Amino acid sequence: MDLNYNVDGIEVRKLTADDLGYSPECYKRDRNAQLLRLINWCIFFPDDDTNPHYFMRNMEPDKYRWGGIIRCGDGPLSSQTSAHHTDIAQGDDLTSTYSKISDDPITYEIKSEEPFSEYRFTENGATWKESDVLDLEAEFFPFAIFTHLDSVYPVTYWVQHVLLTGTYQGKPIKTLGCFDRVFKPEGVGDEYFQKALIYISGYYSGIRKDGRKECVWTMIGDQNGKGVGVYWLEGEEPVISSEVHLQADWQHLPYAPDDPSVSYTKATWRFGGKVIHFDVKWASKGHTPTPRMWTPGLSQCYGTWYEGDTPYEHEVWHTFGENDFITEDQVKSMGFTVKE
DSSP: OEEEEEEEEEEOOOGGGGGGSSOGGGGGTTSOOOEEEEEEEEEOOOTSSOOOOOEEEEEETEEEEEEEEEEESSSTTTTOEEEESSSSSTTTTTOOOEEEETTTEEEEEETTTTTTEEEEEEETTEEEEETTEEEEEEEEEEEEEOOOSSSSSOOOEEEEEEEEEETTTTEEEEEEEEEEEEEEOTOOOHHHHHHHEEEEEEEEEEETTSSSSEEEEEEEEETTEEEEEEEETTTTEEEEEEEEEEEEEEETTTTTTTBBBBBEEEEEEETTTTEEEEEEEEEEEESSSSTTTTTTOOOEEEEEEEESSSOEEEEEEEEEEEEEBBHHHHHHHOOEEEEO
């Protein structure tokens, strides 16, 4: 199936080598947007731990900004602890500049020597390596999702769901995750990023018991009902909508009584005739060794999900819900209720 759609400034199509560069052709229409940030993330379920571990590597093209692997908190409103931070590259470690290292196939790379890390990307797959902690090969889902300045989420951004195989902590692993890119249009100011950083998002993927892959990206900004919703089940065409509604009851983080951040334990997303159920089981506030108390409005959640009216389980699954600049006042202004 040739997946290639453009709906309300939301583009769904196969990732190309050109998209991996500094100034993709698809963003010429968006003030020649240039690469600003690269992010990679995935979930692990170690056989010697009851809680999942979650990996996030956030990079700029000429340096690492931060990265870490957390042990997710014990419940849907709990805080994380550290699994791997000091033993993998951090912001003060020297890196190469993100650049093309091969033309056949076209391959881009960013790496550091000590602690060792290496990220390579082609249009058909990628490899992620961090010290002796992880060594992963990424197989892409059939399409990436792109947003443009004329979308409801007016940010030059794309995300690619991936199936990951390799090793974590020296043991074989098969898991799911994503990587994405943020681009900066020419001439934009701080207001561009201030608007872009207010969001409630959900990145979900899974492999069903019958072997079919499925995935979701859904988000709203400062208005419930407007955003980006994409759902795909293998063998079917994707559902794409800019009318996205979230149902969730928000709660304060019990470990942070003076922090205005809020999160939820269950969420239901509706768009394009699809209903996505998300049941939160674990949580975090940042992917740092301790909660990012210096970032009000930030929280993340992880759990299980399914589409439709009848619950089902996945053989392999990934979920990542992130709320950024989502404070009690913000969610109330959007029409949500915050439990006391």
